[in-house]
Amino acid sequence: MSITGVTISNFKEYISVEKQSLSHHDVIGFFSPWRLAKFLTAILYVVVQRVIVFLFKPSSPKDVEKIRFRGRVAVVGAGLTGISSAAHAIAHADNKVGGIWANVNSTSGLQLNSMLYRFHPAVIWSRGFPFRDEILSEISRVWREYRLESRTRFNTRVTSVRRASPMDVTGETDPTKDGHARWVINDGADGIFDAVIVTVGTCGDPLWVEFPGMPKLSARGTGQQDPKVEEDQGFGTYRGPILHSSELDSPDASQVREKTVVVIGSGASGVEAVETALFRGATKCIMLARDDKWIIPRNMFIDVLIAMQPFGREMPLSFLWEIFLAKWHYRGVQDLVPPYRGLFEGTPVVNDEFLPHIRSGACEYIRGDTRRLTSRGVLINSRPRLSKPGIDGEEREIAADVVVLATGYKNPSVEFLPKDLFPEGYERPNLYLQSFSTEDWSILLTNSAYKNAIGTVGHFHIGIYTRILLTLLMDTGARPSPKDMKLWVDVVRFIKHGATGGAFGFFTYMELTIWLVMFHVLRPDRLRWLPFIMFGWGVRPQYNEL
Structure with a gap:
């Protein structure tokens, strides 16, 4: 997108919102300093990018055929x-x-x-x-x-x-x-x-983890039972749609509307799957987390400060960042703070929407190991917070209208x-x-x-x-x-x-x-x-x- 195009787009958006406020006789909204500040920040954002382009952009080739290649x-x-x-x-x-x-x-x-x-x-x-x-x-x-x-x-x-x-x-x-x-x-x-x-x-490519109780590939996403799959250990085979998190844009993804969606996986793919399913009208999401991942805010200054840690590992003072995130970003849902994983021991998820979904009850977070799929949903080994994956817990069946595998990519x-x-x-x-x-x-x-x-x-x-x-x-x-x-x-x-x-x-x-x-x-x-x-x-x- 050109710099001029971005500037014009921001200006048109600002004028449109101002006209809407004026038509509704919203005087306070029309003179809102926050709205003006937001518009000016967007213009400054474009100016900064223009400076970067001027200083660092390599010149594009004038005539590829005449370049003297080295x-x-x-x-x-x-x-x-x-x-x-x-x-x-x-x-x-x-x-x-x-x-x-x-x-x-x-x-x-x-x-x-x-x-x-x-x-x-x-x-x-x-x-x-x-x-x-x-x-x-x-x-x-x-x-x-x-x-x-x-x-x-x-x-x-x-x-x-x-x-x-x-x-x-x-x-x-x-x-x-x-x-x-x-x-x-x-x-x-x-x-x-x-x-x-x-x-x-x-x-x-998307990584499909094969759990017991899953239908064959030909039946996934259809909600139809594969006739070749027999009942297994009395649990049966899952009869609802099964999607990979990368498929939530597919025609089958429309099936999440007004449904309970169970997301298997708690990494970036799982967090994004919850956001997407709720955006598409899911009644509720349930995330099944084998272990806890750090989630840091979408804040440029905080993200840069965290990335400026020069040691590339957990250090004696790393706990200061972890306490800050637990008190501020995880406020109200501190049970989700990873108890064993340090912030500088793995790639964190960068997200602002997931934790509010947990606070509001739109998404339920359940810690446990996925055992298999059943005819009604997912059977898990539910564990308390301070337990590690694989430790025996309570066997529990989670009902699901749709199952999403947020199992990442190969x-x-x-x-x-x-x-x-x-x-x-x-x-x-x-x-x-x-x-x-x-x-x-x-x-x-x-x-x-x-x-x-x-x-x-x-x-x-x-x-x-x-x-x-x-x-x-x-x-x-x-x-x-x-x-x-x-x-x-x-x-x-x-x-x-x-x-x-x-x-x-x-x-x-x-x-x-x-x-x-x-x-x-x-x-x-x-x-x-x-x-x-x-x-x-x-x-x-x-x-x-x-």
């Missing part, structure tokens, strides 16, 4: 990270851009303030928490602006990435003459690449990459700067290696990682050796020894920033590239003369 980079994936990273995207297993955002509900929106979700410097958001369609629109706009259409191969699943051999490189006997491996993707129809950026993300595979890129002890997420293979820096996995984090999806780290790769392609002296990259991983392991989930099982955005700064400080010969790597300044496309 190397060829393949980007595997055409989602948010892939589009942001791409010099050109050659592979995508779907028929559209957008990645995970193309496969979620239209009511799905950002959990973080959009100022923290700037996946590319050119992005312009119209509001603090835009929904799916605006996010997809911005991804598509960036894709078109940087003329990636002709360089994108849709419906092309990457099955193989291998090192180029002399037979693959016409006119050359040594494909590693430039000091690094060169790469062939699939059958090599797109040529030889100097580097590969893998942007498959961490969320792939972790996308990178089996297409050579296995020797990830030797024992240096597999995902134990990578150089948590994104580069320790065996070859020309393989970059952006947003495709981490497990848990508190931070942003800002354009900064996506752009920085891409520019580090480009710098290493341009400057042979700046390149790290496999020994150096493994040493970096080992040092981080030593510093974060004893961290829950391992040294790379969790990180904060401040910790990531420290890593990127040290990339320059520990190698002074890289300092001349610092403006380019950190801010995108100093290197521009070069064009061939006619």
Whole structure:
């Protein structure tokens, strides 16, 4: 969306509301300082984004055919990270851009303030928490602006990435003459690449967990009994609709209206499923939580402050944040505060609507282990707050008109990459700067290696990682050796020894920033590239003369 378009849209919305107040003789509303302040804040929001665009946006290519290329980079994936990273995207297993955002509900929106979700410097958001369609629109706009259409191969699943051999490189006997491996993707129809950026993300296809008592796939979502399924242990087979949380935009999702919806799962997918079901008219939601997750507010300042914790693990003073959130964000529902999980031990859910639904009674939160589905609903092992998953509790049947599986998504595979890129002890997420293979820096996995984090999806780290790769392609002296990259991983392991989930099982955005700064400080010969790597300044496309 253009800056002018966003400004005009905000102005029209303000005028429309003012006219409505005037037509209803609402003098107080017409002169409301809060309404005016909200409008001025929206304008300031646009101005700040305009400054970011001016300072950091890479210039779009004037004529792609005349660019003097310094190397060829393949980007595997055409989602948010892939589009942001791409010099050109050659592979995508779907028929559209957008990645995970193309496969979620239209009511799905950002959990973080959009100022923290700037996946590319050119992005312009119209509001603090835009929904799916605006996010997809911005991804598509960036894709078109940087003329990636002709360089994108849709419906092309990457099955193989291998090192180029002399037979693959016409006119050359040594494909590693430039000091690094060169790469062939699939059958090599797109040529030889100097580097590969893998942007498959961490969320792939919907994960369907098979519970006893579930009908076969052909009967799910229909509310009809599969005749091939026999009664099991006297509990029967569930006869109502079963949906994955990603399907709440499907035609079958209309069945939640005026129904009791049971959501299995308490992570971000579960929280969003509750919101969506209630928005679509469900009478009541019941969340079945195996364990408790931290929920932090959609507040840009608080989220940034939490992400500024530099240690990437629970520390002696972490309890101060946990007390603050328990007293303020969890007020009235402090029973939902995780008793055993620290705030800096896993990715928190960022949400403002779920806890009010609990307070109002629109959603009931039940802690327990899901045993199976029955003909009437879900059988669980109900447990008290201070118990851990698996501990025996009280067997209880929860009646359900509709069951939603908020069981998340499969972790996308990178089996297409050579296995020797990830030797024992240096597999995902134990990578150089948590994104580069320790065996070859020309393989970059952006947003495709981490497990848990508190931070942003800002354009900064996506752009920085891409520019580090480009710098290493341009400057042979700046390149790290496999020994150096493994040493970096080992040092981080030593510093974060004893961290829950391992040294790379969790990180904060401040910790990531420290890593990127040290990339320059520990190698002074890289300092001349610092403006380019950190801010995108100093290197521009070069064009061939006619």
